[in-house]
Each structure stands twice: as structure tokens, then as C-alpha cells.
Amino acid sequence: MIVFSNLISKTFNALKGHWFQAICVFFVYNLMIGVVQAIPGIGGFLSLIISGPLTIGICVYSLNIIRDNFPKAEDLIFGFKFNLGNGILAYFILIPIILVSGFILMILFLAINFSIYLLILSVYYSQSYEAFTLSMDWEALLSPFKLFFELGVLNSILMILFLVISFCFSLILPWIIVSIPFAMTFYIMAEDTSTDAWDAIQQSWKMMKGFKRSYLWLNVILLLMMIPISIFTLFIGLLWFIPFSFVITAIFYEEIKSISGEEAQLID
Numbered sequence: 001m002i003v004f005s006n007l008i009s010k011t012f013n014a015l016k017g018h019w020f021q022a023i024c025v026f027f028v029y030n031l032m033i034g035v036v037q038a039i040p041g042i043g044g045f046l047s048l049i050i051s052g053p054l055t056i057g058i059c060v061y062s063l064n065i066i067r068d069n070f071p072k073a074e075d076l077i078f079g080f081k082f083n084l085g086n087g088i089l090a091y092f093i094l095i096p097i098i099l100v101s102g103f104i105l106m107i108l109f110l111a112i113n114f115s116i117y118l119l120i121l122s123v124y125y126s127q128s129y130e131a132f133t134l135s136m137d138w139e140a141l142l143s144p145f146k147l148f149f150e151l152g153v154l155n156s157i158l159m160i161l162f163l164v165i166s167f168c169f170s171l172i173l174p175w176i177i178v179s180i181p182f183a184m185t186f187y188i189m190a191e192d193t194s195t196d197a198w199d200a201i202q203q204s205w206k207m208m209k210g211f212k213r214s215y216l217w218l219n220v221i222l223l224l225m226m227i228p229i230s231i232f233t234l235f236i237g238l239l240w241f242i243p244f245s246f247v248i249t250a251i252f253y254e255e256i257k258s259i260s261g262e263e264a265q266l267i268d
Contacts, residue, residue: 002214011248014066022243052091053079059190062250082193090197105174181205187253
């Protein structure tokens with residue numbers, strides 16, 4: 001059983017004494033991807049080429065942190081030294097799967113949210129609802145924002161916050177959900193350089209069976225942490241949050257690998 005408070009505690013303990021190095025390594029990781037993406041014309045394609053090997057490297061670094069196995073900055077280029085082709089291939093396999101599935105799920109989420117919004121509109125702003133449904137007056141959809149004080153300040157703020165947050169989640173959560181079965185792919189490749197891309201993807205799919213909901217909740221918790229950290233620190237807090245999010249995912253990987261191993265022994 002995954003206990004999130006234990007994951008958080010283990011993450012802080014693992015990062016003790018490593019915070020400065022981790023911040024630097026993850027900053028360089030994001031900087032490398034950002035610089036490559038900024039190259040005119042070919043930046044997007046080149047970023048796809050380097051993202052797989054770099055992700056393997058950052059997984060190696062995260063695993064070394066939690067195992068107290070002398071994590072070092074050079075871990076970042078591990079994926080370029082070992083299993084380079086499969087690191088690139090894994091990314092090229094996963095990207096189209098996640099993009100297509102995520103887009104379909106995002107449309108579904110947005111449709112559900114839009115239906116909820118129309119329901120709220122029909123209850124509190126019946127005239128605007130009728131104007132939209134009868135004459136397709138799209139400006140009528142903005143009534144809750146234009147008539148901010150009609151329900152009272154508190155009610156208006158709560159409703160608008162609910163709508164904004166729900167639509168934001170609809171834009172983010174679908175991509176998290178569709179990527180869940182493949183989330184451990186690069187950790188598997190980081191541990192075993194002989195594993196090819198497709199085998200790692202299949203192993204991740206099997207490993208995540210029974211843990212998809214836990215991983216989803218972990219990402220929701222991280223998302224809820226990231227939003228206020230970004231707002232109240234003007235994004236400076238992300239320097240600490242990004243290493244934290246990767247290391248806690250590495251701990252999650254270790255936990256489910258251990259549980260899966262114990263279950264396999266029981267079956268044997």
C-alpha cells in the first residue's frame with residue numbers, strides 16, 4: 001500500500017545534503033531542453049532526440065539520490081553513454097501514443113466541464129443560458145464574470161474559482177492520466193541498460209497495474225503543491241519543487257517495484 005505522507009517524508013530525507021546539487025542538475029536539465037527547443041527550424045525535432053536520453057539520465061540521478069549512491073552531475077548524460085538508441089526510440093514511441101490519447105481525453109474532459117458550466121448558468125443566470133441555447137450568443141457565457149457581484153462577492157469568487165480550476169484541470173489531467181501506464185519506462189531503462197524501448201514500455205505497463213490510481217493521486221498532490229508554490233514565489237520555488245517531484249517519483253518507483261517483487265515471490 002502506498003502511503004503518500006511516507007513518500008513525502010522519504011523524499012525530504014533523501015534530498016538532505018543534496019538540495020544544492022539537485023537544484024543545479026535539474027536546472028541544467030531543463031535549460032538544455034529549453035535551449036535546444038529554441039533553435040530555429042529544427043529545435044522541436046532535436047528536443048525529441050535528446051529528451052529520451054536526458055530523461056534516462058535524470059532518472060539515474062534521482063535513483064542515486066534515494067539510494068544514497070553518490071549522485072553526481074554526470075548522471076545527467078548517462079542516457080547518452082548507454083542505450084542511446086533505445087532512449088530515443090522510447091520517446092518516439094510514447095509521444096504519439098500520449099498525444100493522441102491525451103487530446104481525445106482532454107476534449108472529453110472539456111465537454112464535461114462545459115456541460116457543468118451550462119448547468120450552473122441555467123440555475124443562476126437563466127436569461128444568459130436561454131440567450132446562448134436559443135440564439136448561440138457566445139457572449140452570454142461570460143455572464144458570471146460580467147455580473148461579478150450579482151450573487152454576492154463570496155459566492156461569485158467561489159464559483160469563478162471553481163470554473164477556472166476545473167477547466168485548468170481539464171487541460172492538464174488528461175495528459176497525466178494517459179501517461180500513467182508508461183510512467184516507469186525511463187526508470188526501468190535507467191536501471192537496466194540492456195532493456196530495449198518496447199520491453200521497457202511493456203514492463204512499465206505491467207508494473208503500474210494496481211498502482212495507476214495511486215500514481216494519479218500523487219500527481220494531483222504535486223499539481224496542488226506546484227500551483228501555490230509558483231504563484232507565491234513568482235516561480236522561483238520551482239527550483240526546489242522540480243527536483244522534489246522527480247525524487248518522489250523515483251521513490252514511488254522503488255515502492256511499487258518492491259511490492260511487485262514480493263507479490264511475484266508469493267505466486268512462485
